[in-house]
Amino acid sequence: MEPETLFHGEVSRRGLLKTAAGAAGIAALTMGGMGLFSRAEAKGGATEKWPWPYVKLDPEKTAELAYNEWYRVFCGAAVINSVFSQLREKVGEPYTSFPSDAFVFLEGGMVGWGTVCGSNAGANIVSNMIIGPRIAGPECENGAAIGADALLWYSETALPTFTPKEPRQKAKIIQTTSNSPLCHVSVGKWMKESGYALGSPERKDRCARVAASVAYKLVRDLNDWKDGTYTQKSAWKPASNIGITAQQNCSECHGSNVPTPPMAKK
Amino acid sequence: MEPETLFHGEVSRRGLLKTAAGAAGIAALTMGGMGLFSRAEAKGGATEKWPWPYVKLDPEKTAELAYNEWYRVFCGAAVINSVFSQLREKVGEPYTSFPSDAFVFLEGGMVGWGTVCGSNAGANIVSNMIIGPRIAGPECENGAAIGADALLWYSETALPTFTPKEPRQKAKIIQTTSNSPLCHVSVGKWMKESGYALGSPERKDRCARVAASVAYKLVRDLNDWKDGTYTQKSAWKPASNIGITAQQNCSECHGSNVPTPPMAKK
Numbered sequence: 293m294e295p296e297t298l299f300h301g302e303v304s305r306r307g308l309l310k311t312a313a314g315a316a317g318i319a320a321l322t323m324g325g326m327g328l329f330s331r332a333e334a335k336g337g338a339t340e341k342w343p344w345p346y347v348k349l350d351p352e353k354t355a356e357l358a359y360n361e362w363y364r365v366f367c368g369a370a371v372i373n374s375v376f377s378q379l380r381e382k383v384g385e386p387y388t389s390f391p392s393d394a395f396v397f398l399e400g401g402m403v404g405w406g407t408v409c410g411s412n413a414g415a416n417i418v419s420n421m422i423i424g425p426r427i428a429g430p431e432c433e434n435g436a437a438i439g440a441d442a443l444l445w446y447s448e449t450a451l452p453t454f455t456p457k458e459p460r461q462k463a464k465i466i467q468t469t470s471n472s473p474l475c476h477v478s479v480g481k482w483m484k485e486s487g488y489a490l491g492s493p494e495r496k497d498r499c500a501r502v503a504a505s506v507a508y509k510l511v512r513d514l515n516d517w518k519d520g521t522y523t524q525k526s527a528w529k530p531a532s533n534i535g536i537t538a539q540q541n542c543s544e545c546h547g548s549n550v551p552t553p554p555m556a557k558k
Numbered sequence: 559m560e561p562e563t564l565f566h567g568e569v570s571r572r573g574l575l576k577t578a579a580g581a582a583g584i585a586a587l588t589m590g591g592m593g594l595f596s597r598a599e600a601k602g603g604a605t606e607k608w609p610w611p612y613v614k615l616d617p618e619k620t621a622e623l624a625y626n627e628w629y630r631v632f633c634g635a636a637v638i639n640s641v642f643s644q645l646r647e648k649v650g651e652p653y654t655s656f657p658s659d660a661f662v663f664l665e666g667g668m669v670g671w672g673t674v675c676g677s678n679a680g681a682n683i684v685s686n687m688i689i690g691p692r693i694a695g696p697e698c699e700n701g702a703a704i705g706a707d708a709l710l711w712y713s714e715t716a717l718p719t720f721t722p723k724e725p726r727q728k729a730k731i732i733q734t735t736s737n738s739p740l741c742h743v744s745v746g747k748w749m750k751e752s753g754y755a756l757g758s759p760e761r762k763d764r765c766a767r768v769a770a771s772v773a774y775k776l777v778r779d780l781n782d783w784k785d786g787t788y789t790q791k792s793a794w795k796p797a798s799n800i801g802i803t804a805q806q807n808c809s810e811c812h813g814s815n816v817p818t819p820p821m822a823k824k
Binding site for chain 2: 337338339340342364365369380386388389390391392393394395396397400401402403404405406407408412413416420421424425426427428435436439440443473474475476479480483489490491528529530531535536537538539545
């Protein structure tokens with residue numbers, strides 16, 4: 293985070309949006325599936341005016357969608373599609389033009405490298421696409437705030453919290469707390485405690501339920517934001533608090549207790 | 559990665575694209591700034607046909623753009639904009655409708671949490687938006703491959719490799735090798751070796767140059783892909799190699815040599 297470089301004295305886009313020129317922009321955004329953007333607007337660009345129109349969604353329905361989408365597009369794109377597929381129907385543009393399926397690469401903590409869990413990345417993409425980036429004005433800072441809340445909630449919560457109506461796996465899926473937003477740590481702790489391997493159907497169903505759990509929590513926050521009742525929960529400001537970008541669980545890596553990697557089953 | 563669930567027997571979208579219906583899709587994609595997508599197509603959706611039209615770019619110019627964009631939108635969005643701003647000019651849609659600026663949240667390893675470096679996330683977004691996700695067909699697998707190459711190259715290379723023509727900071731910016739795609743590790747090692755704090759102008763310029771370096775490498779790979787000469791460099795397949803999603807530097811966390819966090823200057 294670079295709070296000191298916020299805005300650079302530039303004119304807030306939200307401010308512009310409130311002017312007559314902005315009214316045309318809103319009209320373009322709410323034209324539903326037409327998506328008729330002029331070149332000049334698009335360069336601006338037409339989808340880069342925030343917030344995007346949002347209507348409140350049912351968290352339960354969203355979670356079910358995310359669960360099932362996981363089996364098609366995996367964690368990151370499942371969270372995105374669980375929200376955007378509904379908004380494509382209810383709102384239209386700019387959701388129809390957003391290439392959600394291209395985010396399959398978020399799987400496995402980004403092409404399998406175990407960095408940030410794709411569900412967390414997906415939640416941040418959704419909140420920041422809808423509400424906007426902080427450089428677009430103070431009204432848009434809740435995009436990053438809801439994203440940060442997702443990282444914290446994911447780290448602190450025994451996951452998965454959501455059980456689908458028709459689970460594809462009937463085995464008990466245990467809950468574990470990752471203390472981390474990283475795929476490697478989250479999946480690793482669950483594998484160790486459950487005894488299931490990465491390639492097992494149970495591990496996959498666990499991750500599908502985690503994506504669903506994150507989507508559920510995300511939509512609750514977005515609905516609160518729409519109602520004007522959202523307040524940020526996460527107070528973790530590593531740049532100003534500890535002088536480096538970081539997770540909140542320092543001693544879990546910087547300590548004597550880093551787990552020996554088990555000879556994992558494949 | 560879930561190689562065994564590839565395609566699920568669905569029809570390849572690339573295959574569809576080669577049909578007459580696909581020709582209409584290509585026409586829609588190449589209409590430049592018009593972006594006239596019908597609702598039915600958009601639901602499909604119109605930007606979810608791959609590959610997106612790509613013209614070869616100058617790596618040097620792209621890196622200069624990324625360097626300067628860093629000071630406006632930070633690492634992730636800087637890499638995206640360095641490529642997409644040129645393609646908005648040269649191609650038009652679907653680049654004009656992609657909300658690049660919303661990806662500011664990738665800064666600091668995602669809202670400051672130090673997970674995957676935003677430059678790496680940005681590179682993966684660019685390659686996967688252009689070439690497509692692996693579920694769209696075998697021709698699209700190079701999107702993830704170029705993304706994985708970015709993670710590996712970033713980890714193994716003494717960064718930054720790129721020096722802008724007009725650097726904002728005149729101090730010598732040293733190069734360090736992260737052995738990791740994570741912001742926390744990459745920035746932390748550079749801070750430790752250079753002695754500069756996170757909030758220093760030098761650290762910021764270092765990160766701007768890292769974004770530029772990643773953009774340079776990314777465009778070289780995309781140009782090779784366009785020429786049909788791209789081959790994947792990274793052979794790291796953690797799911798099948800070691801049975802868990804992971805980086806390639808296991809012993810750096812799972813060992814006795816994890817650095818004690820210094821009392822960092824702010």
